[in-house]
Amino acid sequence: xxxxxxxxxxxLVKEIKHNGVLRVKEGNGKTLTxxxxxxxxxxxxxxxxxxxFDLFQIRSICGQFSEVSLDVVEFASKPTIYNSPASxxxxxxxxxxxxxxxxxxxxxxxNKLLFQINSLVLVNLxxxxxxxxxxxxxxxxxxxxxxxxxxxxxxxxxILRG
Numbered sequence: 001x002x003x004x005x006x007x008x009x010x011x012l013v014k015e016i017k018h019n020g021v022l023r024v025k026e027g028n029g030k031t032l033t034x035x036x037x038x039x040x041x042x043x044x045x046x047x048x049x050x051x052x053f054d055l056f057q058i059r060s061i062c063g064q065f066s067e068v069s070l071d072v073v074e075f076a077s078k079p080t081i082y083n084s085p086a087s088x089x090x091x092x093x094x095x096x097x098x099x100x101x102x103x104x105x106x107x108x109x110x111n112k113l114l115f116q117i118n119s120l121v122l123v124n125l126x127x128x129x130x131x132x133x134x135x136x137x138x139x140x141x142x143x144x145x146x147x148x149x150x151x152x153x154x155x156x157x158x159i160l161r162g
Contacts, residue, residue: 007109007135013116015132025131027138033127037093037120048094048122049081049141050102053114061102061120063087066155073104076147079140080104083150083160094122099150107140 016022020039025031040048050061055074058065063085073082086093086100093100105111114121125141140146147162 007113007137008133009113009116012113012133016117016121023127023129023131023133024139025134026142027136028142030125030139030142031127031129031131032139033124033129035122035124036117037090037122040094040122044094044124046094046096047126048101048124050100051114051121051123052102052104053111055104057120058084058102058104061087061090061100064153065151066153068155069151069157072149072151072157076104078145078147078162079106079143080147080149080162081141083148085153103141105140107137109137110139 012022012024016034016036020036022034023031024034034051035048037050052058052061055070058070058073065084069084073080081101081103083099083101086095086098090100105114123141145162148160149162150158150160152158
């Protein structure tokens with residue numbers, strides 16, 4: 001498996017669309033597993049994060065979402081994992097007590113990959129699986145500056161890490 005400085009989007013998109021799963025070893029040497037939500041099963045656990053490439057995708061996964069919370073996500077300057085009440089449409093997905101995790105990925109290469117997949121994607125950052133692809137690019141959520149914030153339905157905000 002040859003490491004690449006950029007992401008070969010066509011190969012990665014083809015693999016996740018065909019298999020529903022993609023495992024990539026990123027620049028820190030950590031493996032992340034990406035899956036389409038319809039392939040997630042309860043036995044996989046709840047340590048999954050919805051990856052978004054566009055701010056408007058929030059409305060498809062979160063229940064009530066205040067304008068204040070939307071501003072927090074839009075203007076965040078560092079990689080951030082958000083906890084928020086799940087939409088009723090996501091009831092079968094990886095939630096804990098009705099709350100899901102998501103992150104808006106802004107790094108251009110990873111954002112472009114998510115855009116080209118053109119559907120919701122879940123990521124597991126603690127993957128122990130063997131990767132099928134590798135890149136020298138760093139995945140933003142592995143950054144030591146990654147924050148975690150809880151966004152309540154009424155606009156309340158609680159910093160969990162960061």
